[in-house]
Amino acid sequence: METYTLIVLLLAATLRVATPLLLAALAGMFSERSGVIDLGLEGKMLGAAFAAAAVSAVTGSAWAGLAAGVLTSVALALLIGFACITHRGNQVVAAMAVNIMVAGLGPSLALAWFHLGGQTPQLDAPGQRFVEIVWPWAERARETPFPGLLYAELLSGHSLVVYLAAALVPAGAWVLYRTRFGLRLRAVGENPAAVDTAGISVNGLRYQAVLISGMLCGVAGTYLSTAASSGFVRDMTAGKGYLALAALIFGKWRPYPTLGACLLFAFTDALATRLQGVALPLVGVIPVQFILALPYVLTVLLLAGFVGKAVAPKAIGVPYAKEQ
Amino acid sequence: MSAPGRLPRWADLGLLPIVSLLAALAASAAIIAIVGESPWVALRLMAAGAFGSQEAAGYTLYYATNFIFTGLAVAVAFHAGLFNIGCEGQAYVGGLGVGLVCLGLDHHWPFWAILPVAMCAAAGFGAAWAFIPAWLQARRGSHIVITTIMFNFIASALMTYLLVEVLIKPGQQSPETREFASAACLPSLSALLGRLGLNVSASPLNLAFLFALAAAAFVWVFIWHTRWGYELRTVGQNPSAAVYAGISPPRMMLIAMLLSGALAGGLGLNEVMGVQHRLLLDFPGGAGFVGIAVALMGRNHPVGIFLAAVLFGALYQGGSQLSFDLPRINRDMVVVIQGLVILACGALENLFRTPLAALFARWRHPGEGE
Numbered sequence: 001m002e003t004y005t006l007i008v009l010l011l012a013a014t015l016r017v018a019t020p021l022l023l024a025a026l027a028g029m030f031s032e033r034s035g036v037i038d039l040g041l042e043g044k045m046l047g048a049a050f051a052a053a054a055v056s057a058v059t060g061s062a063w064a065g066l067a068a069g070v071l072t073s074v075a076l077a078l079l080i081g082f083a084c085i086t087h088r089g090n091q092v093v094a095a096m097a098v099n100i101m102v103a104g105l106g107p108s109l110a111l112a113w114f115h116l117g118g119q120t121p122q123l124d125a126p127g128q129r130f131v132e133i134v135w136p137w138a139e140r141a142r143e144t145p146f147p148g149l150l151y152a153e154l155l156s157g158h159s160l161v162v163y164l165a166a167a168l169v170p171a172g173a174w175v176l177y178r179t180r181f182g183l184r185l186r187a188v189g190e191n192p193a194a195v196d197t198a199g200i201s202v203n204g205l206r207y208q209a210v211l212i213s214g215m216l217c218g219v220a221g222t223y224l225s226t227a228a229s230s231g232f233v234r235d236m237t238a239g240k241g242y243l244a245l246a247a248l249i250f251g252k253w254r255p256y257p258t259l260g261a262c263l264l265f266a267f268t269d270a271l272a273t274r275l276q277g278v279a280l281p282l283v284g285v286i287p288v289q290f291i292l293a294l295p296y297v298l299t300v301l302l303l304a305g306f307v308g309k310a311v312a313p314k315a316i317g318v319p320y321a322k323e324q
Numbered sequence: 325m326s327a328p329g330r331l332p333r334w335a336d337l338g339l340l341p342i343v344s345l346l347a348a349l350a351a352s353a354a355i356i357a358i359v360g361e362s363p364w365v366a367l368r369l370m371a372a373g374a375f376g377s378q379e380a381a382g383y384t385l386y387y388a389t390n391f392i393f394t395g396l397a398v399a400v401a402f403h404a405g406l407f408n409i410g411c412e413g414q415a416y417v418g419g420l421g422v423g424l425v426c427l428g429l430d431h432h433w434p435f436w437a438i439l440p441v442a443m444c445a446a447a448g449f450g451a452a453w454a455f456i457p458a459w460l461q462a463r464r465g466s467h468i469v470i471t472t473i474m475f476n477f478i479a480s481a482l483m484t485y486l487l488v489e490v491l492i493k494p495g496q497q498s499p500e501t502r503e504f505a506s507a508a509c510l511p512s513l514s515a516l517l518g519r520l521g522l523n524v525s526a527s528p529l530n531l532a533f534l535f536a537l538a539a540a541a542f543v544w545v546f547i548w549h550t551r552w553g554y555e556l557r558t559v560g561q562n563p564s565a566a567v568y569a570g571i572s573p574p575r576m577m578l579i580a581m582l583l584s585g586a587l588a589g590g591l592g593l594n595e596v597m598g599v600q601h602r603l604l605l606d607f608p609g610g611a612g613f614v615g616i617a618v619a620l621m622g623r624n625h626p627v628g629i630f631l632a633a634v635l636f637g638a639l640y641q642g643g644s645q646l647s648f649d650l651p652r653i654n655r656d657m658v659v660v661i662q663g664l665v666i667l668a669c670g671a672l673e674n675l676f677r678t679p680l681a682a683l684f685a686r687w688r689h690p691g692e693g694e
């Protein structure tokens with residue numbers, strides 16, 4: 001029974017860790033399917049995390065924080081779009097620039113506005129955070145291990161954003177595969193010239209994709225600072241944007257496999273936390289660092305074609321120049 | 325929209341980076357003003373903090389040493405058409421090579437014998453870490469930007485493991501190795517100059533600075549005056565033309581990335597052997613990413629890279645001074661400026677290039693309408 005409880009708690013932790021990853025990976029999916037490399041996930045999330053925590057701390061409303069987070073992330077996305085869609089700059093360089101700039105800007109503004117050494121104030125007043133939603137009868141269900149504990153820990157007790165992220169997977173799949181916009185989006189990432197010939201604006205579509213990416217990253221960042229923790233701290237994304245990108249590649253740029261990759265990566269993360277210093281039978285203590293490095297190693301193996309084959313959208317990374 | 329126009333060579337190499345840099349500095353000044361400090365005061369404090377004394381200038385050049393190595397590393401890969409974001413990891417692993425050599429030999433060999441082995445280790449370990457992404461790109465078409473990012477994280481995990489579990493000095497809490505014996509430490513430049521009778525105040529600036537300059541000269545010769553360099557640039561500019569010229573793009577990609585990783589490993593000499601005298605966590609401290617800014621600003625040319633590296637050295641050193649004197653600014657402001665420089669010099673290049681080119685066109689052919 002002890003093992004059972006542990007596993008349920010581990011899975012619940014997996015869901016919480018997977019949420020920002022999933023949101024960011026879906027964001028990247030829209031952007032990359034349109035042909036724009038989305039290395040800026042990290043920076044957009046971090047910017048949103050700061051803005052959401054700062055605004056929530058000042059106004060006392062998590063929803064105002066969410067709005068600020070999404071706006072900030074969208075502004076950063078538009079900046080990247082301006083550089084590499086309008087001005088055909090290098091997408092990798094633009095995204096790295098934004099990532100680095102935001103990594104400095106958050107703590108700089110936090111220091112100037114809150115005087116707490118680069119953090120935002122603790123969000124502890126009611127309404128400042130997206131708190132866990134407890135489903136009906138969850139407390140009573142906890143008493144019966146199966147299926148009560150599953151209900152109480154896995155289904156109930158997450159913040160709104162977790163459920164939103166889960167709902168966005170089928171929604172994203174529907175948009176991508178069942179709508180005219182999705183068809184055009186996929187086409188523009190594979191063969192922009194054909195889309196252009198059909199009289200549809202390539203840059204317009206890419207801007208829409210980048211905008212969607214900005215919004216989803218905004219939600220992901222907001223989750224980090226106002227739901228998963230209570231406030232912004234320096235470098236709080238800690239590579240989650242890149243991990244999300246890895247999950248997107250691992251999921252071969254498709255919604256459901258990407259969900260699977262996010263859950264897998266989140267599970268390794270949750271597992272690493274649990275296994276810290278624990279001796280396992282047969283193998284002994286597994287160094288936490290090895291488990292944490294696993295998602296990156298897996299992604300490299302996948303990219304190398306040793307574990308399946310990831311084929312990127314064909315026009316990815318290439319700025320589109322209309323023929324003169 | 326017109327295609328980005330052509331600029332005269334001097335404007336492309338000199339004017340455009342300066343215009344971009346001024347734009348980035350203007351944006352930085354605006355942010356400093358938003359934060360509530362005077363940009364002008366900040367600029368003066370930074371300049372004084374970076375060059376105001378011999379010690380300050382020494383610190384500036386010590387930071388610049390790291391940035392020359394990583395800037396050259398990014399530039400060599402750029403010339404072959406590859407974007408190496410993995411300099412951070414390559415420098416980290418290069419430093420591991422230096423550290424292992426120093427830990428193994430410092431009580432047995434004299435300095436002059438350890439130094440070449442350590443240099444080979446820095447270059448070899450850095451190159452080895454770059455080799456895997458390079459091979460995957462060249463032979464299996466794996467996107468090198470993604471793989472080098474992944475390798476940064478893998479390097480970080482590997483080094484944390486090694487320092488926490490294996491190499492840590494027994495009986496201490498912080499994950500660091502023991503300090504090297506003096507035979508495995510690079511002499512500081514003030515000590516070297518002191519031997520020549522020149523009195524310079526002490527700073528972390530050490531012999532590695534001269535190695536960085538030598539590396540810059542080597543890169544210049546290699547890229548523009550050897551057959552390999554020519555082939556490497558051909559692959560970077562037009563891989564299919566290179567194939568018709570009998571050049572193998574995969575082979576040149578491998579060579580470029582090996583050299584790139586080796587140059588990034590040079591950072592290990594400066595940090596591990598020159599300053600820290602032990603291995604510790606995260607000694608590259610983001611220099612791999614500064615290298616991107618330095619290479620973009622320096623137009624991938626060793627002279628430009630040297631100048632850009634000194635500028636960033638001054639930003640880092642001056643920035644720490646800034647955080648002492650101005651209560652509303654911390655060291656993160658330097659990172660903001662760094663990001664803005666990458667944005668202006670790298671991503672938004674065409675924003676400035678197009679109007680400049682139009683200006684030149686009008687100046688050359690007055691009266692012609694567009």
